[in-house]
Amino acid sequence: MKLYAYWRSSASWRARIALAWKQVPYDYVPVNMLKQEQRQETYRSVNAIGQVPTLELDDGRRLAQSLAILEYLEETIPQPPLLPRDPYQRAVTRQLAEIVNSGIQPLQNTGVLEAIVELGTTREAWARRWIGDGLDALMRTAAPHAGQFLVADTVTIADVCLVPQLYNARRFGLDVARWPLLARIEAACNDLDAFQTAHPDRQPDKQ
């Protein structure tokens, strides 16, 4: 395996700990964030969102997002484990991991702090910037895997995350026609009972 990483990136570091824990040998490919290499086209072809780490498998397939990498390593190399066996304990573990992964780290990562410094903007412009960049990356990453839904022809947690995000994109004034693949999949989801039942407008506390 090959790990595209930056020594100080905490998401890269998580992947390194897991690889070492599972005793997986790998080649280390440095991506120099001080030189903005993560945003250059060379690396963007490896990782659409321009973030480290990316794990490249021996067959050349690639994976990004550190938690997805951790779960993949856990499933393919179960010993020694990184998740408890009991379902509730597993859920608590993931909850704690997500407090860091989605609750803390994204708000203090390098790109976001740079944007804060540049800030002379409105809430809406700020939100549109990150939603726009994120959906660009999502569409580019999903394209080779998509079928009727984001991953082949079955609903997955990825679709579950997509639908609420596109609603937010519209709230902040983005035209989702910019992401035709995502808009088409959203429409397919919205045909399904589970997605209709769960829509904000159908909830008892709607205002």
Added chain:
Amino acid sequence: MKLYAYWRSSASWRARIALAWKQVPYDYVPVNMLKQEQRQETYRSVNAIGQVPTLELDDGRRLAQSLAILEYLEETIPQPPLLPRDPYQRAVTRQLAEIVNSGIQPLQNTGVLEAIVELGTTREAWARRWIGDGLDALMRTAAPHAGQFLVADTVTIADVCLVPQLYNARRFGLDVARWPLLARIEAACNDLDAFQTAHPDRQPDKQ
């Protein structure tokens, strides 16, 4: 089951879709974010980080973080599935979900946008604010589950996320003595080979 949620919250919405998909009946407990109920002590005793959703199981145990809830539902109610069967496809699915969950949504959620509006601050103060709040929530959430590590006495992905985050806390000038439980677990992790090998200072691209 019981779901603490807000109609428009996208993380709540994800949980609703999954519950509907798995055909799980549940009681809906609205948490009014316009009235800041999610930050009040009543709800903080349900969810330390003051975010929706929280899933309460029939035995009263609680779970938060929407992705952890989705994975829990997938493991305990496998049919109909929300993850593909092939390990690589599973990883791609999680990668796409995390682009939304940690890459987009945290940067445009209500609390963050409010903070942006108030912004008259430095990068460091901004980072300290979110790291501080997040680690407070992490310690409070982990406390009932912690042993030698965050969840009982075995290393998990939660510990893998903890160690790099505490390093960042120090970089931004926070004193980690504020979180004695987390500091103790960090020390236990740092005794292990996998954590030592993976440390930034041991990487070939260290500057």
